[in-house]
Amino acid sequence: METLISSLRITVATMAICVGAYSAAVWAVGRAVTPDTAEASIITRADGTVIGSRQLAQAFTQPRYFWPRPSAVDYNGAGAGGSNKSPTSTDLTDRAAQAVAAYGATVENPLPAELAAASGAGLDPHITERAALYQVARIAQARNIPAGQVEKLISDKAFAPGGVFTPERIVNVLDMNLALDNVQIR
Amino acid sequence: MTQAILFVCFILGGTALLSWPLGRYMAWAMDPAGGQGKPNGFTALFQAIGGSVTRQEQGWKRYVVSLLGFNLVLFVTCFAILALQQYLPLNPDAKTAIEGSLNFNTTASFVANTNLQHYSGEVVMSYFSQLAALMWLQFVSAAVGLAVLAALSRGLAGRALGNFFVDVQRATFLVLLPAAFIVAVLLLLTGLPMTFHGSVVATTLEGIQQTIARGPVAAFVSIKQLGTNGGGFFGPNSTHPLENPSFWSNVVQTISIIIIPMACVWMFGRIIGRMKHAAVLFTVMLILMGTRIAGAVGFESVPTQAFNDLPITQDVGNLEGKELRFGASAGPLWAVLTTSTSNGSVNAMHDSLNPLTGMMPMIGMWLNEDFGGVGVGMVNMFLYIIVGVFIAGMMIGRTPEYLGWRVEAKEVKFAMMGLLSHGFFILVGTAIFAATPWGAATLNNIGPHGFSEILYEFSSAAANNGSGFEGLGDNTVAWNIATGLVMLFARFIPIILPLAIIGSLSAKRRATESSGTLSVEDGTFAGMLTATVIIVGALTFFPAATLGPIAEHVTLMK
Structure with missing residues (x-):
């Protein structure tokens, strides 16, 4: 007791x-x-509507935007998750083949791996600088702007997340798409 | 590869250095009256909070009874909060009651310092449940482990064990609370959210709706990492960009996994007054863990074979289930650290690791002592030490002794029971679930990888780890009950038996160590202990590993 x-x-x-x-x-x-x-980096338009969180990936499928990595949960911000498929699973191969088709990748112009591999939570907001450059031609054509303008945007936004420990630079997809559209945010 | 080696050395070296002063502080906090130290004044306060029972010295049986009674209260409190969460405050997203078997599993899981999660936090838990039930247990269940280690160390030093209720408060208020606050502030600075506002509905630039779950994440994640708990605020744990938003938040969290388990070895050494012995133990643990890290980082630098026949550039290793912001080697490093300790948080999906990489976390859970959970890791190592000195003593025909205590049949029986129960829970559980629809119907991958999913789940439950091959559809009544029971038994058997050994040892007369005594401070002892760990710990599981990850690697990898 x-x-x-x-x-x-x-x-x-x-x-x-x-x-x-x-x-x-x-x-x-x-x-x-x-x-x-602390409030989860919510991005709000000047008129008060919410666009998303700077820290979370969102679905982008139109040619005029940068596309993020694939998501096993369709970019669900209220029920995140990964594919949990083994490297020996054919499901992964099938999904990667879809990505290859969507980007029109060929042996001469192979797809950077992260554009075919889903992240752990399905919400990774970043792609590598290389994967962003891979999408320049499509975006420039869809927007009818010079490729150099898109390339400059990428090199302005790219950063090495861990300095000397991470030589590969990455970019935030939503951040770049906001810049492409020139959206006014609060 | 250079970056990988640099990163691993930076994390391990930095943490090992930090663990030294922390171990010193923890010895002061947990054992203020010890040997030469002065009482730190908090003892009286903790006695006042705890009531009259806290003023008496407890024998091992009283200590265990107090521990079990305390855990019973923890269990009932958490179960009640989860069952009633729809009536409680801080529920902006209107979460409803948790189903019974899931509640049992979750409560057992957090009481047992396991944090195996058969639910997704952002889907089913209110903010009140996350903080007052789950985060609260992340503090006090870790404190129970530290209390047991302090009592065991005092017993080995030839002193009274102390009082459980005072020890558990020392661990909570003096060790975990300040550490958690410091880490929580670092996590805020590296980008974690800490809000009581509910989820937000966003409209993307393409006009699609996205609901964004958030919450009081920073406070939760801090103690989740420090207390070898590992239960995530969000379903996918520290892969989630709001739970682990940046490279540096990942560094803070990686260090937090391992720092207290490392410091526990130094605390043990200080309380028993044998720092050289502690250094030998630390080295053995570091070597066992380092071997697995090297294996995991190496195996994971191989790209996923699923993309082999497609026009895809693969020069950065296996990216499925991984986040780009952490860098290439952060996933396998974390996978080993989180299973070497009994943490169980993840920053990459273990189910999608290459087969042999995925075996490294399993080996960590099978051994469960380098460095092991907060407090209990060192206690597990104590069981291996007892067996090790016994075997060594038999080999050279001397009476086995540890720190002057004569180790006899009774103590070795207890130690072996503790070690074998681990294998029993994992292998018998895996066998039953692999042979029946209970397990077979819940798999996400076919063939040997499906077997690995079952094996991993029972290893995680029995090691009180909490990570998983998360493809497994584990929120079923069968999984919830089975792993719930395994977690509870696997928590308390290896806590009670070592204290029983101490009770048995301290009833004997302690011998003075002489030149004829086997030293516990040299390379021979380190080698003997390592061999014991590998033979008793790892080989038990070798046949199971052959059926799972090894079979997958050999038969399916091209």
């Missing part, structure tokens, strides 16, 4: 401090120091 009473007293104390006080303190720091990312 004494054991249970002591356990209950400690339950109350740990709940109050480790759940109540701790969560409130972390929340307050987030609000004060990183108010944008």
Whole structure:
């Protein structure tokens, strides 16, 4: 009995401090120091409608936009997940073949691997600089703008996420599509 | 490859260095009266919170009874919150009650410091359930592990075990809470959300609707990583861009997986007063873990063979199930660290790893001691040490001793029961589920990889790990009950038996060590211990590995 009473007293104390006080303190720091990312980097148009989150991939299928990596959950932001398929699974080969067809990749102009491989959560917002350049011709043609303009956008936006540890530069797909459309955001 | 080696050395080296001062701090926090140290003044406060029982020294049986009683209260509280979440506050997205068998599984999972998840957090859990039930258990279940290690260390030092209720508060308030706050702030700075607002509906530039789930993620993820818990706020865990948004958030989280388990070895050394012995143990653990890291990073640098016959450039390894922002070697490194400890969070989908890469996490869970879970990893290693010194003693015809305590048949029986129960739960469970529709009907991949999914799930439950080959459709009544029971038994058997060994040892007279005593501070002991771990731990599972990942590699990889 004494054991249970002591356990209950400690339950109350740990709940109050480790759940109540701790969560409130972390929340307050987030609000004060990183108010944008603390709210999940939501992007809002000047008129108040929400476009998405800077941190999450969205579906893009029109030729005039950069396309993200494939998603096993169709870019579901409220139920994320990966394909969980083994490298020996033919399902992966079938899905990759669809990607190859969509991009019109050929042996002379092979597709960068991440455009055929789904990410862990199906929401990876990035592609590599190489995969972005791979899409320049299509975008330039659809928008009827010079390829150089799209290439400049890519090189302006590309960054190495981990400095010396990650030599391959990446770009945020939604960020570039916003720039292509010249969307006014808050 | 240069970047991979650089990255692994940066993470491991940095964490090993940080673990030294942290181990020193933890020894002060957990064992203030120890040997030469002065009481730190918090003891009186914790006694006041805990009530009269907390003022007495406990023998091993009292300590265990207190521990089990405390865990019973944890279980009931969490189960009730999850069952009633629709009536509780902080539920902006109107989540409904959790189904019974899933609730049992989830509660068992978080009480047992496992965090196996048969649900997706953003789909079924309210913010209140995430914080007050699950995050709360991520603190206190990890604290239970630290308390047990502190008691075991005191016993080996020839002192009274202490009081469970005081120990669990020391671990919660003095070790985990400050560490969690520091890491949570670092995670905020590297981009994690921390909001109580509900989900947002967005309209994309192409006019498609996307619902964006979010929540109080930073606070949750911090203790998830530090307490070797591993249960994600979101379904796909730390692959989710809101749970792990950047390269640097990934670095912080990777370090947080391993730092407290590493520091536990130094804490153990300080309390027993044998730092050289602790250094030998640390080295053995580091070598066992480092071998698997090298294997995983190497195997995973091979591109996925699924794309081999297509016009696809493959020069960066296997990208299926991986995030670009972490870099190429971050996935396999994390996969090994999270299973070497009993963490179980993931930053890449283990189901999609190359077959032999996927075996490395399994081996980690089969051994479950380098560095193991918070507190309990070192306790598991203690079982191997008992068996190791016994075998060594028999080989040279001396009375086996550990730190002057005579190890006899009774202690070795207890240690072997603890070690063999691990294999029993994994292999028997896998056999039953592989042979029946309980397992066979829930697979996401066919052939040997399907077998691997079942084997992985039971390994994860028995190791109190929590990661999975997540393709497995594991939210069924059969999986929920079976893995729930395995997690509970596999949690408490290896906690009770070592304390029973301490009880048995300390009833004997301690011998003084002489030149005739086998040293526990040299290379011979390290070699003996490594051999024991490999023979007793790994070889038990070799036949099962042959049917799963090895068969897949040999028969299906071209």
